[in-house]
Amino acid sequence: MSPITRRHFIGWTVTRGTLCLGLGCGTVLHPERRGQPAGPLDWKIVALDTVGLLLFFVPGVIAFAVDFSNGTIYLPRDHQGQKPRYQTDQEFAQLTIPKQEISVKKIEQLVSEYTDQEISLKPGTYQTEELKTIDEFWQVSDRYRAPRKSA
Numbered sequence: 630m631s632p633i634t635r636r637h638f639i640g641w642t643v644t645r646g647t648l649c650l651g652l653g654c655g656t657v658l659h660p661e662r663r664g665q666p667a668g669p670l671d672w673k674i675v676a677l678d679t680v681g682l683l684l685f686f687v688p689g690v691i692a693f694a695v696d697f698s699n700g701t702i703y704l705p706r707d708h709q710g711q712k713p714r715y716q717t718d719q720e721f722a723q724l725t726i727p728k729q730e731i732s733v734k735k736i737e738q739l740v741s742e743y744t745d746q747e748i749s750l751k752p753g754t755y756q757t758e759e760l761k762t763i764d765e766f767w768q769v770s771d772r773y774r775a776p777r778k779s780a
Contacts, residue, residue, distance in 0.1 A: 642685070654677075654678070654681075654692045654695060654696060654701075655671065655674035655677075655678070655692075655696040655699075655701035655702050656695050656696060656699050656701045658674065658677075658701075659671075659674070659701050659705075660701075661705075662699070662700060662701040662703070662705055663699045663700060663701060664699070664700055665700040665701075665703060665705065666700065666703075667700065667703055668703045668704060669703065669704045670702060670703060670704070671702060671703060671704045674696060674701065674702050675702060677692075678692040678693045678696060678702070722743060723763050724739050724740075724743065726739065733750050736748075736750065737749065737750055756773055
């Protein structure tokens with residue numbers, strides 16, 4: 630049996646470290662979680678990152694750092710007892726108004742009739758944008774909710 634050379638040892642260490650980092654990294658296992666806000670920790674990802682930390686210190690630290698910075702170490706919102714984004718109890722209703730009839734009063738009237746609630750749109754408290762399809766709603770909503778950058 631031949632002795633293990635330094636080259637083989639380094640290759641073995643790098644291979645095992647990379648494998649451990651890949652298996653323990655929430656960014657690799659759950660890329661759909663990227664960018665989500667902080668919340669309850671996903672203990673499965675924490676455990677896998679910890680294994681990486683115990684076996685290979687540097688890859689384990691990197692796995693924790695990457696998972697915390699990307700937000701992939703946190704449980705998704707639907708596992709926190711909150712509704713996932715873009716999911717509502719009710720479906721959207723599409724009300725079509727001929728362009729020549731569009732006014733604030735007409736919108737208030739139609740929405741009031743549909744919801745059985747009094748609606749009052751005060752100038753400066755709402756924003757409007759024409760949508761080609763109802764599928765554009767969340768993109769437009771996100772754009773309006775995003776923090777405005779000061780010039």
